[in-house]
Amino acid sequence: MALVAVFGASGRQGLAQVRQLKAAGHEVRAISRRADPFYGEIFENVEVRPADIYDEDSVFAAMEGADAAFYTHPLRARVDRVAAVATIGRAGKRANLKRVVWNTSGWIPDRPGFAHTYANNTAAINALWRTGVPATVFGSVLFMDNLLTNWAFPFIVNNGRYVYPRKPDLECSWISLDDVAKFMIASIDRPDLEGAWLNIGGPEILKPRTVAAHLTEAVGREVKYDPSTPEEFGRHLADAFGDEMSAEEKAVLAPSIASFYEHNNNSPTTPFKVNMAPVLERIPIEMETFRDWAKRQEWRLTNKPRPPAG
Numbered sequence: 001m002a003l004v005a006v007f008g009a010s011g012r013q014g015l016a017q018v019r020q021l022k023a024a025g026h027e028v029r030a031i032s033r034r035a036d037p038f039y040g041e042i043f044e045n046v047e048v049r050p051a052d053i054y055d056e057d058s059v060f061a062a063m064e065g066a067d068a069a070f071y072t073h074p075l076r077a078r079v080d081r082v083a084a085v086a087t088i089g090r091a092g093k094r095a096n097l098k099r100v101v102w103n104t105s106g107w108i109p110d111r112p113g114f115a116h117t118y119a120n121n122t123a124a125i126n127a128l129w130r131t132g133v134p135a136t137v138f139g140s141v142l143f144m145d146n147l148l149t150n151w152a153f154p155f156i157v158n159n160g161r162y163v164y165p166r167k168p169d170l171e172c173s174w175i176s177l178d179d180v181a182k183f184m185i186a187s188i189d190r191p192d193l194e195g196a197w198l199n200i201g202g203p204e205i206l207k208p209r210t211v212a213a214h215l216t217e218a219v220g221r222e223v224k225y226d227p228s229t230p231e232e233f234g235r236h237l238a239d240a241f242g243d244e245m246s247a248e249e250k251a252v253l254a255p256s257i258a259s260f261y262e263h264n265n266n267s268p269t270t271p272f273k274v275n276m277a278p279v280l281e282r283i284p285i286e287m288e289t290f291r292d293w294a295k296r297q298e299w300r301l302t303n304k305p306r307p308p309a310g
Contacts, residue, residue, distance in 0.1 A: 002067035002098070002188055003027040007051070007088070012145055012307050013072045013103065016177035017184060018043060024185050031062045053084050059091040068099040068188050081117065085124040089131030099194070100135040101184045102128065107271040108139035108199055117260070118271065125197055136187040137197035138180065142272050144202070144293045145177045147215075150308045151240035156219065157301055161226040162212045165233035165261040168225070170208065172272040173201025176293045182285045193283075201274030203287040211290060218294035230265070234258035240308040 004021055008014040009030035021028050022043055033050045051062035053074070063069050071088045073081045085102060092100045104121045121139060128135050146152060147162075155161040166172070183200055187193045206214075208225045215223040228236065234254035238245065245253070264271050280287070 001026050003029060003065070004188070005029045005031055005049075005063050005066040005069040007031045007053075007062075007069065007071045008074060009048070011072065011074070012148075013105065013143075013177055013180070014070070016145070017070050017072075017181040018046065020178055020181035020185055022046070026185070029062070029066055053087060056087050056091050059087055060094050063091055063095040063097060066095065066097060068101065069097055070101050070103070070184055072103045072105060081120050082124045082127050086127040086131060089128045089133045089135065092133040092135075093131050098134060099188050100128070100133050101187055102135065102137045103180060103184060104137060104139045105143075106139060107141050107274075108137070108197055109269070129195065134194045136184075136190075136193045136195075138183055138187075139197065139199040140175055140180045140183075141199060141201045141274055142172050142174050143177055143180070144174045144288075144290055148297065148306065149240065150242075150306050151237045153306060154301070155226070156215060156223055157299055160219075160221060160223050162208070162215055162223050163226045163228050163233070163236065164208060165228050165230040165258075165265070166208050166272075167265050168208055168227060170265060170272065171205045171270070172207075172211075173205050173274040173276065174211070174290050175200060175202040176288045179285070179287050183283060186283050186285060190283075198279055198282075199274050200279055201272075201276060202290065203276060203280075204289055205273055206290060214291045214294050217291070218297065219299040230258040230261040231255075233261060242308065244308065 004026055006014050006017050006028060009018055010032040018028050018030060029047045029049055031049055031051045049062045052058040069088065069092055073084055088100060106117050106121055108121045108125065109118050125137050147156065152163065155163045180200065208227065212223050212225040234257035237257050238250040238254040241250070
């Protein structure tokens with residue numbers, strides 16, 4: 001079993017990685033500046049260490065003594081992902097890690113000329129390889145767990161509305177964050193996956209109205225698909241941060257999100273759709289359908305902390 005340093009352990013993606021690593025019997029070092037990064041979830045024998053992604057020595061100290069590291073780029077990071085991922089790679093090389101696993105939280109293009117974070121994913125992968133650290137990269141395209149955040153969950157529970165800026169016929173490969181973590185874990189000891197990158201999605205391809213039908217079944221009352229415009233959605237997501245985000249930062253984030261979804265709705269490529277057959281042949285894990293994922297969630301408002309986004 002490996003000791004894995006999980007960066008961003010206090011985020012919803014990092015939390016799923018910690019959960020699945022523990023379930024698989026690995027040791028975990030949670031990298032977070034929060035003393036209690038797990039929102040009340042209990043994990044035994046998990047060390048918590050702070051790190052600053054803008055300080056390579058700090059990142060090295062967080063990794064030192066670990067066998068592997070999982071990295072997910074922060075949504076609100078000040079530096080671009082190319083610089084941050086290169087820092088992870090250099091520090092991981094110094095720490096003599098056996099593997100760095102980067103979850104890009106977005107599709108990875110296989111040719112140049114793409115907009116938004118997609119081009120940065122390709123550039124950051126190249127920067128990671130050049131550090132010399134043994135690494136594997138997964139481009140996870142769309143998370144089921146997005147619907148549990150503050151910009152989506154209240155619409156579903158309070159109003160019976162599944163609000164998303166997607167064209168009604170847009171096909172998407174929704175994947176649970178627990179399944180993303182399982183892919184990352186499976187790659188740790190796979191020498192054939194060193195130097196590999198793979199796009200990953202869920203086990204089925206769904207259109208928005210099918211998602212709404214599954215939500216209706218899980219919630220126990222009708223949930224209708226409400227296709228917001230990308231501009232409306234950008235404002236929803238920025239507002240979900242509340243006082244955590246300044247008005248100036250929201251003014252930058254909202255149009256950026258709108259532009260991203262406008263691109264995805266009209267792109268001749270399919271950034272939200274993945275053929276998983278060859279991936280599952282190479283990395284055979286049992287995946288969760290959207291219907292099964294939705295049925296195991298608690299669809300009612302509680303005082304439990306809920307992430308705004310990310």
